[in-house]
Amino acid sequence: DAKTTQPPSMDCAEGRAANLPCNHSTISGNEYVYWYRQIHSQGPQYIIHGLKNNETNEMASLIITEDRKSSTLILPHATLRDTAVYYCIVRSDSWGKLQFGAGTQVVVTP
Amino acid sequence: DSGVTQTPKHLITATGQRVTLRCSPRSGDLSVYWYQQSLDQGLQFLIQYYNGEERAKGNILERFSAQQFPDLHSELNLSSLELGDSALYFCASSGGGTSRPRETQYFGPGTRLLVL
Numbered sequence: 001d002a003k004t005t006q007p008p009s010m011d012c013a014e015g016r017a018a019n020l021p022c023n024h025s026t027i028s029g030n031e032y033v034y035w036y037r038q039i040h041s042q043g044p045q046y047i048i049h050g051l052k053n054n055e056t057n058e059m060a061s062l063i064i065t066e067d068r069k070s071s072t073l074i075l076p077h078a079t080l081r082d083t084a085v086y087y088c089i090v091r092s093d094s095w096g097k098l099q100f101g102a103g104t105q106v107v108v109t110p
Numbered sequence: 111d112s113g114v115t116q117t118p119k120h121l122i123t124a125t126g127q128r129v130t131l132r133c134s135p136r137s138g139d140l141s142v143y144w145y146q147q148s149l150d151q152g153l154q155f156l157i158q159y160y161n162g163e164e165r166a167k168g169n170i171l172e173r174f175s176a177q178q179f180p181d182l183h184s185e186l187n188l189s190s191l192e193l194g195d196s197a198l199y200f201c202a203s204s205g206g207g208t209s210r211p212r213e214t215q216y217f218g219p220g221t222r223l224l225v226l
Contacts, residue, residue, distance in 0.1 A: 038153075041198060041220070041222075042219060042220070043112060043114070043200050043202075043217030043218050043219050043220055044153070044200070044202075044217045045112075045217070046214050046215065046216065049214075087153075094213040095141060095160075095165075095204070095205070095213055096158070096166060097143065097155035097158060097166060097168060098143075098145075098153075098155065098202075098215060099155065100145075100152055100153035100154075101152070102152060
C-alpha cells in the first residue's frame with residue numbers, strides 16, 4: 001500500500017470548514033483512499049473513501065486530485081465533537097488490513 | 111455505536127500472565143481484524159480472520175494467538191505478558207450484508223490492557 005503524508009496537527013474554528021490534506025504521491029491505479037478518525041482512544045471511526053471521483057456523505061466530502069497524488073477531506077461545519085486524530089489511508093486490498101500512520105490531530109476551538 | 115462489541119473494557123494483570131480478549135462482530139460480518147495501539151507504536155494490525163479461517167497476519171508476536179469461532183466471534187489470547195504489551199486492543203469487522211460499502215471496517219470500543 002502506498003505511503004501517506006499528513007500534517008501532524010491543525011486547528012479549526014467551530015462552525016468553519018476544516019480542510020485536511022493528505023499526500024499519497026506513490027498511489028497506484030487500484031488503490032483507494034480511506035479516511036478514519038479516532039476520538040480520544042475510542043475505536044477508529046470510518047468517515048469516507050474514494051478511488052478517483054470526489055465523494056460526499058453525511059459526515060464529510062473527499063476531494064481527490066486528478067493525478068490522484070493527493071486528497072483533501074472536508075468537514076463542512078466543524079463542531080467541538082470533531083476534535084480527533086484523522087487518518088488518511090491508502091489501501092489496495094479492499095478486504096485487507098488498514099495501515100495507520102500518525103494522522104493529523106485536529107482541534108476544533110470555540 | 112459501531113455494532114462491534116469487545117470485552118472486557120479494562121484489564122489489569124501481572125507480567126507472565128495470560129489473558130483472553132473477546133470480540134463480537136457486527137451482525138452478518140464475516141471478517142474480524144485485531145489491532146494493537148500502544149503509545150510508541152500507534153495503531154498496528156495484528157491478524158485477520160475470515161469466516162473462521164486466518165486470512166492475514168501482521169506484526170503479531172508468537173506469544174499472541176487468535177481464533178474465530180463458528181458463531182463468528184473472535185478471541186485474542188495474549189500469554190507470557192510483558193510490560194510492553196500494555197496497550198489498547200481493538201477489534202474491527204467487515205463484510206456483512208448491511209455494511210455499505212461491504213469492505214468498510216467498523217471498530218469496537220477496545221480493551222485497555224495494563225500489565226504491571
